[in-house]
Amino acid sequence: MPQKGYVEISVEVCKGCNLCVIHCPTECLALNTSDTNSYGLHYAYLVDEDKCIACQNCAVICPDAAITVYKKVA
Amino acid sequence: MxxxxxxxxxxxxxxxxxxxxxxxxxxxxxxxxxxxxxxxxxxxxxxxxxxxxxxxxxxxxxxxxxxxxxxxxxxxxxxxxxxxxxxxxxxxxxxxxxxxxxxxxxxxxxxxxxxxxxxxxxxxxxxxxxxxxxxxxxxxxxxxxxxxxxxxxxxxxxxxxxxxxxxxxxxxxxxxxxxxxxxxxxxYKPNKPWATTGKTPDRKRxxxxxxxxxxxxxxxxxxxxxxxxxxxxxxEIQYEEYQTDDAEIIVVAFGLCSRISKRAVDIGRESGIKMGLFRPITLWPFPLKQLEEIASRKNVKFFISIEMNAGQMVEDVKLAVCGKKPVHFFGRLGGIVPTPDETFNAIKSKI
Amino acid sequence: MKKGYELIYKRPKTLLSKRMHYCPGCFHSTVHKMLMEVVEEMDIQEKTIGVCPVGCSVFAYDYLDVDMQEAAHGRAAAVATGIKRMLPDRIVFSYQGDGDLAAIGTAETIHACNRGENFTFIFINNGIYGMTGGQMAPTTLEGQKTTTSPYGRKPDTAGMPIKMAEIVSLFERVAYVERVSCNTPANARKTKRAIRKAFEFQMQGLGTTFIEVASNCPSGWKCTPEESLNWLKEHVFPYFPLGVFKEPAKEKV
Structure with missing residues (x-):
């Protein structure tokens, strides 16, 4: 049974590089292509929280340290 | 000790x-x-x-x-x-x-x-x-x-x-x-709070x-x-004067040339020529004002800069003298140290 | 935080909150983060002194909350030598790009390694001069197009890309050399482990430690961050293989 988690992504810190999205094993992240942050950049967001397994891959690969990861306490 | x-x-x-x-x-x-x-x-x-x-x-x-x-x-x-x-x-x-x-x-x-x-x-x-x-x-x-x-x-x-x-x-x-x-x-006990010695909690990096x-x-x-x-x-300006009080010719020289020039001044004095030596000790900052003051003296006829180069400090002497008196130059190049006698003769030739 | 959840990963405190100026997807930022995670985890902020280069990471000190000196282009190894020799109990790193470390500063790099200066090189090799607008680097691949090799790097006139990790591993007093990357979460984790190992070896006084990061430059390579990862896999890693080139003997560790 995989663990359960969720992530918070700082909208303003995110530069929309998409590296978290392509490295998410459960495809729970996406770029918000209909909105931008104050820098005019699309930002990544948690599109399907149920799928998040708190693997931290997104946070580790994120160049800008924009992602915080939480895990459900067993 | x-x-x-x-x-x-x-x-x-x-x-x-x-x-x-x-x-x-x-x-x-x-x-x-x-x-x-x-x-x-x-x-x-x-x-x-x-x-x-x-x-x-x-x-x-x-x-x-x-x-x-x-x-x-x-x-x-x-x-x-x-x-x-x-x-x-x-x-x-x-x-x-x-x-x-x-x-x-x-x-x-x-x-x-x-x-x-x-x-x-x-x-x-x-x-x-x-x-x-x-x-x-x-x-x-x-x-x-x-x-x-x-x-x-x-x-x-x-x-x-x-x-x-x-x-x-x-x-x-x-x-x-x-x-x-x-x-x-x-x-030596350094007191350098700006130094990069590792950021401690009491200060910013x-x-x-x-x-x-x-x-x-x-x-x-x-x-x-x-x-x-x-x-x-x-x-911080430092300089040294030798026999400049009544001098008509001001020899300006620094470093080794100042010692050679001092001897040339002595040779001049022995033969009755009123020469004096001005030696900048700090080359930057250069004693511009001090030289300017000497240039204003009525008895001073000209300046001559003695150097072991093609004439570099002489430009600063000219800046200081600012046209008040003629400024001459004598130098040797290529690693040759001028002798007191040839220095004296070079100074004398400008009279 | 939601009820019933615990925090398991967050930005290290030692990485300042200022928004980094690097382009989207650039590994400079990733390595900055990893470096500061190591400093936080090892609790060595008070003992760490960094040297920044000239290049894209010239402003690294804006983000890293440790004492830093900015070096002239290529001279980071000499500056780090000066710091470390004066303060031997501190952890000193130089953070340099390929132009800095492998072109203008080659002599300083080689001789610091030869003396076994006890600091850590963090060498970002992205095969291009990013800051000045994408010119050829000593590490630009054969045939790779840059603004000064518009028809591709020609070995006949520009030589082949310099393999620094391989070169410095030849020096006796260099203790640890590893080439890493940040193209996948697994490799990014390896980068962090390598930095930590290097700092630990440095604290043991084992000699020079050298981490080369096979890095990317989406802007200079004129591709998306995702495409830059493919370029790394297809072109960079075959020429600049990842792995450990030198490690201290086990009994020493």
Whole structure:
């Protein structure tokens, strides 16, 4: 049974590089292509929280340290 | 206890640096000043300074940058071609405001030149040999004793103003042996809260940089430097006068040439010519006002600058005299040291 | 934080909150983060002193909450030498790009390694001069197009890309050399482990430690961050293989 988690992504810190999205094993992240942050950049967001397994891959690969990861306490 | 010894200029300056609390020396051997690093290498086990024979003068001056930034009392020595290589680092040291002592035991140039004594690096030393608006304090020792005294003064001024300070010596002073009084060693306790020694919780991180990408910030740093240079000019000018009170001819000379010129003045006085010697000790800041004052005296007929180059300090003398009196020049090039007699004859020929 | 959840990963405190100026997807930022995670985890902020280069990471000190010195282009190894020799109990690193470490500063790099200076090189090799607008680097691949090799790097006139990790591993007093990357979460974790190992070896006084990061430059390579990862896999890693090139003997560790 995989663990359960969720992530918070700082909208303003995110530069929309998409590296978290392509490295998410459960495809729970996406770029918000209909909105931008104050820098005019699309930002990544948690599109399907149920799928998040708190693997931290997104946070580790994120160049800008924009992602915080939480895990459900067993 | 002070000690009296017969020493070579280069060795005396090395011993003086140890006694002034040297913590780091970085250099690359080059004639005619290699005795400095050799002396320090022999003495190293008795002291706790760091000594590195760097791969180049470029590396040496940047080791100086790092160690000065880490809060240490540091020095490098070199000769002309090596000093040219160091210019990059000196510009950075000046902008970052890092204290350090540089010694150029000048040899004849340009290019690879010769290994004999010269004053051909005057412009490079006093006008700022690297890029950008900056000055380093330049002292012009004229004896082995002053190699010692100026090292102490240089370390003191470097710390006082957070600025590089250099000794502009020459191959003859570096190589000659003279009696020298070595002062007692002084304990050195640095007080440099700006140094990068590791960020402790009680302070913000220390950043040492010469990069200010915003023009406003860069101008601010420049204005701060200029303010400092003004203060140095107000407070630190040193010069020496000999027989100038009633002199009609003012001989201006620094370093080794000042000793030759002093003898030429004596020869002149013996033959009834009223000559006097003005010797700038700080070459930057240059004693402009003092020379200007002398130029205003009615009895002064002309100035003559004696140098071991094609005429460099003479430009500063002209700036000081500002057209009030004629300014002449006599010099020898290529590592040739003028004799007192030929110097006297050169002065006499201008009458 | 939601009820019933615990925090398991967050930005290290030692990485300042200022927004980094690097382009989207640039590994400079990733390595900055990893470096500061190591400093936080090892609790060595008070003992760490860094040296920044000239290049894209010239402003690294804006983000890293440790004492830093900015070096002239290529001279970071000499500056780090000066710091470390004066303060031997501190952890000193130089952070340099390929132009800095492998072109203008080659002599300083080689001789610091030869002396076994006890600091850590963090070498970002992205095969291009990013800051000045994408010119050829000493590490630009054969045939790779840059603004100064518009028809591709020609070995006949520009030589082959310099393999720094391989070169410095030849020096006796170099203790640890590893080439890493940040193209996948697994490799990014390896980068962090390598930095930590290097700092630990440095604290043991084992000699020079050298981490080369096979890095990217989406802007300079004129591709998306995702495409830059493919370029790394297809072109960079075959020439610049990842892995450990030198490690201290086990009994020493």
């Amino acid at each position: 002070a000690e009296i010894k017969l020493m070579k200029g280069n060795e005396a300056l090395a011993e003086a640096a140890i006694r002034a609390g040297l913590q780091g020396y970085f250099g690359y051997p080059i004639t005619p000043q290699s005795e400095v690093i050799e002396y320090l290498a022999v003495q190293e086990p008795k002291h706790d300074y760091v000594l590195i024979q760097a791969e180049s003068e470029l590396a040496a001056v940047n080791m100086l940058y790092g160690s000065s930034g880490a809060g240490a009392r540091v020095m490098t020595t070199t000769s002309s071609p090596g000093f040219t290589l160091m210019q990059e680092g000196i510009s950075y040291l000046a902008c970052t405001e890092l204290p350090c002592v540089l010694v150029n035991v000048v040899r004849g140039g340009p290019g690879l030149g010769t290994i004999q004594a010269s004053q051909g690096d005057y412009f490079q030393a006093v006008k700022g040999g690297g890029h950008g608006d900056y000055h380093i304090i330049v002292l012009g020792p004229n004896s082995v004793q002053e190699m010692v005294d100026h090292i102490f003064l240089a370390f003191e001024l470097a710390d006082k103003y957070c600025n590089p300070v250099m000794l502009l010596a020459d191959g003859a002073i570096g190589q000659m042996m003279e009696k020298v009084t070595l002062p007692e060693p002084i304990p 220390n950043i040492l940089t010469s990069l200010f990408i915003e023009s406003e910030e860069m101008e601010k740093r420049n204005l701060r430097l200029q303010e400092k240079f003004k203060k140095i000019t107000q407070n």
